Amino acid sequence: MSKRASIDPTYDVVIVGAGMAGLAAAKHLVAARRKVMVIDANSQPGGRVRSELIDGVTVDHGFQLLNPSYPEAQRMLNLKALNLREFTPGVRIRGSERAHNLIDPFRSPRALLNTIKSVPGSRLEQLKFAAYITDVAKGYGNHLQYRTDGTAHDALRAFDDITRDVLAPFLAGVLFDDSMTTSRRLVDVFLRSFVRGTPAVPATGMGEIAQQLSRGIPLSLNESAVRVTATTVTTNWRVLKARAVLIATDPHTAARLIPGLPTPHMRSGTTWWHRAPVPVAALNGGLPILTVDPQRRGPLVNTVVMNAAAPEYASTDQALIASTALGTGPFASAEISKHLSYLYEANTARWEVVAVQTMAQTVPAFPVGTPFRQPSRLENGIFIAGDHRDTPSLQGALVSGRRAAAAITHTLA
Ligand SMILES: Cc1cc2nc3c(=O)[nH]c(=O)nc-3n(C[C@H](O)[C@H](O)[C@H](O)COP(=O)(O)OP(=O)(O)OC[C@H]3O[C@@H](n4cnc5c(N)ncnc54)[C@H](O)[C@@H]3O)c2cc1C
Known part of the structure; x- marks a missing residue:
């Protein structure tokens, strides 16, 4: 294909970004028999979830883990095949x-026995924490997402010693933040997933998740979107036309492509x-x-x-x-x-x-009052997905992809 700007045949959907959100959306749309093209600026799919082999060892993009209790991972991935x-x-x-x-x-x-001996705090504090974590673990459906919000610090202050010695240091690594000002709703949902899975x-590395998701998806790598409308994507070498355009990049790139889009603070x-x-x-x-x-x-x-x-x-x-x-x-x-x-x-x-x-950019900050779900369709008709539209996690990115695919399917019907 010539590198001169040219008008491509029309697709049903062009997706910008082959991270978890873009790949999940593509998977749903391809299953619904839509003609899809996914482009990504990088030389491999996966976005923030990728691995490389350096001098004989596997190195992921930062230390990250997949929690197999994530409902969307269970839906979208063949967990067994990931070994x-x-x-x-x-x-x-x-x-x-x-x-x-x-x-x-x-x-x-x-x-x-060892754990009982090692948990910090008084017996009363330990019992209060056990009750809290049991409640969180039960947290059916959306119960945790709609409880009164506050900071993680406020929610966990009743077990001061356990929070200081265990929860706060652990959560700092999960949230890439040690201020404990994150929404307690998000922290509860994360704690639930750690209890459940x-x-x-x-x-073979976290990148295998992206490899598995991208199988069967029409993918054009090393291709960057520079301008978008609701029906076109101009890249570094061509113009793609589509009935719908989905932006599934990191939030900062999304805000560059869609002026006026609010950007979350990235940790x-x-x-x-x-x-x-x-x-x-x-x-x-x-x-x-x-x-x-x-x-x-x-x-x-x-x-x-x-x-x-x-x-x-x-x-x-x-x-x-x-x-x-x-x-x-x-x-x-x-x-x-x-x-x-x-x-x-x-x-x-x-x-x-x-x-x-x-x-x-690791994960978007999630301060008190952040909604768990933000709309998949913007007023200008462009669709959007990514962990910044749901929760800052693999689960959130995958869900946002599914929601965007559903919104597109509904609009194109
Ligand atoms: C170090 C680290 C640790 C983490 N740990 C965990 C963890 O343990 N558990 C967990 O659940 N989550 C974890 N996360 C979060 C998780 O990785 C992300 O929430 C998720 O991968 C985000 O996916 P996404 O599709 O929304 O965005 P991204 O992965 O950012 O994908 C966006 C894609 O858009 C592409 N792109 C950008 N600009 C353009 C352009 N102009 N044109 C074309 N393509 C473009 C990028 O190349 C990228 O592939 C961690 C993240 C990091 C960085």
Whole structure:
């Protein structure tokens, strides 16, 4: 095809962005026999969910996990074919004196006694928290999304010690924010998914999710939208005409393409991938458990040995460690190395950096009062999807894609 601007045949739908939202929408539209074209500026599909092989090890885009309890993941993905590798359902708290593991006793009854001994706070506080988490876990349907909103801090203040030592450090890594000002509705929904499912990665990396979703989808990679209307997409080399246009990019690009679209504040983060010349079993007893540091003695909010969960990520005579800090730094590598040494109680002098990922956009902020669902069709007739239109997660992005596909199908009928 010539790189001169040319008018392409008309599609039913052109989708800009092959992240989770764009791919989910495409999947639904293709199933409904619509003529679809998905374009993406990147050289591979998946957007924020992708993996690469660096020097023989699998490196995802930041430390991210798929929670198989996400209803939309169950609907859209063949979870069995992803060969999910689970992490330990709990967290390892590195306290100033020692480290201890808090493991969900319902999924690991052997951990019951240790967990009871290790949960911080008075008995009363522990009982109040148990009641809270039971209520959240039950949280049928939309019950959690419509309860009176407030900050996560307000919702969790009744269990001060547990929040300070466990929940706040854990949530900082999930939300890429440690202010605890996120909407308690979102936090409740996330806590529910952690109680209901054990987070995991596909054996060959998070990118496998995008590979699976994109099968059978007409996809044009390395193609960027520069201008859009309700029926055209002008890219870096052609003009695509369609009966409907869906923008499924990250929120900042969406706002560039659709002037006036409100943009959420995006959280940022930095992830280091280290290779340690020790067997996997040498760190945390070989347990694939997320370590957090309530006292924040360094920049990292969490760290985990990836190939303790997914041996396919790297060979077992070396440990592959993913560690994340909030923000984009700059961070001194000596500071990271020192913090890792504290967190793992190990000598990190010979740990080698495989990759450092500075991510200006991780997930949209979700302050108090943010609606769980925002319209899929804008006043100008352009359709929109992405995690910024639902919840900031794989689940949210997939749902937004389904909702946009339904709105398009309805309009084109
Ligand atoms: C480090 C990190 C950790 C995370 N951890 C988790 C986790 O553990 N669990 C969880 O559920 N979620 C997690 N998330 C969030 C999750 O990855 C996102 O919510 C989800 O992937 C967003 O998908 P999306 O389709 O909305 O957007 P994106 O993935 O951003 O997709 C947008 C696509 O649009 C393309 N694009 C942009 N501009 C153009 C253009 N001009 N023309 C054509 N194409 C364009 C991009 O290349 C991209 O492919 C994490 C995210 C990050 C970054």
